Amino acid sequence: MAKEIIEILDVILRCLVSLITLFFVTKMIGKKQVSQFSLFDYVIGISIGNFAAEMALNLDSDYMHGIVAVIVFGVVAYLVSILTLKNLKMRKFFIGDPTIIIEDGKILYKNLKRTKFDINDLLEECRINGYFDISEIDYALMEANGKISFLPKIDYQQPTNKDLNVKKQKTGLCANLIIDGQIIHESLRIMHKDEDWLKHEIKVKGYKLEEIILATLDLEETFKVYEKNVNSKTYDILN
Numbered sequence: 001m002a003k004e005i006i007e008i009l010d011v012i013l014r015c016l017v018s019l020i021t022l023f024f025v026t027k028m029i030g031k032k033q034v035s036q037f038s039l040f041d042y043v044i045g046i047s048i049g050n051f052a053a054e055m056a057l058n059l060d061s062d063y064m065h066g067i068v069a070v071i072v073f074g075v076v077a078y079l080v081s082i083l084t085l086k087n088l089k090m091r092k093f094f095i096g097d098p099t100i101i102i103e104d105g106k107i108l109y110k111n112l113k114r115t116k117f118d119i120n121d122l123l124e125e126c127r128i129n130g131y132f133d134i135s136e137i138d139y140a141l142m143e144a145n146g147k148i149s150f151l152p153k154i155d156y157q158q159p160t161n162k163d164l165n166v167k168k169q170k171t172g173l174c175a176n177l178i179i180d181g182q183i184i185h186e187s188l189r190i191m192h193k194d195e196d197w198l199k200h201e202i203k204v205k206g207y208k209l210e211e212i213i214l215a216t217l218d219l220e221e222t223f224k225v226y227e228k229n230v231n232s233k234t235y236d237i238l239n
Contacts, residue, residue: 044077088182095144102140115142178215191217
């Protein structure tokens with residue numbers, strides 16, 4: 001009886017140690033780990049949880065072994081998060097990037113297949129987001145964390161222009177031309193621009209490339225620049 005009580009107390013103590021260790025490691029990793037899981041975050045989360053459970057329940061295991069394992073995985077996750085903040089290629093490798101699965105109201109079957117989604121999964125996500133008629137959707141993107149973002153067609157935006165009898169030009173997705181001071185050449189190509197044009201616009205507006213955290217261009221040729229730690233400024237390059 002005394003042995004069983006000691007084992008129970010040992011489990012309680014291990015659980016508390018495990019919980020405290022997980023709490024501080026999660027604080028170090030950041031809120032993203034507990035709010036939005038990328039594939040890498042998911043793997044790290046499962047591994048840390050497994051080590052924590054093993055440390056709490058396996059009475060034959062050493063405390064320090066479990067604590068060291070949790071801390072090592074936490075440090076790796078922290079270093080990867082720092083690396084992905086500074087390098088776009090690493091960000092795409094570890095976190096991934098959005099995939100367009102509906103464009104101009106058309107389902108892109110190859111992209112749907114590439115994301116391991118079938119049409120039933122897509123329809124379910126549409127219904128969850130309030131779209132029971134897929135024809136109401138203009139664009140749909142699968143984000144890096146697996147969630148799907150929807151852009152409804154003009155007639156079905158809230159409040160609907162159809163109900164208000166308002167005629168509006170077709171809108172599209174903004175292209176991210178610069179992210180974290182790095183030029184996105186694929187976006188430039190899609191918008192039929194080149195690097196010389198972009199550098200000219202940046203110079204005219206008085207910016208340096210490394211000062212820009214984000215620069216976008218929409219179909220109406222509106223060029224938006226977001227400086228690091230500075231409020232955004234909007235310029236219409238047609239003016």
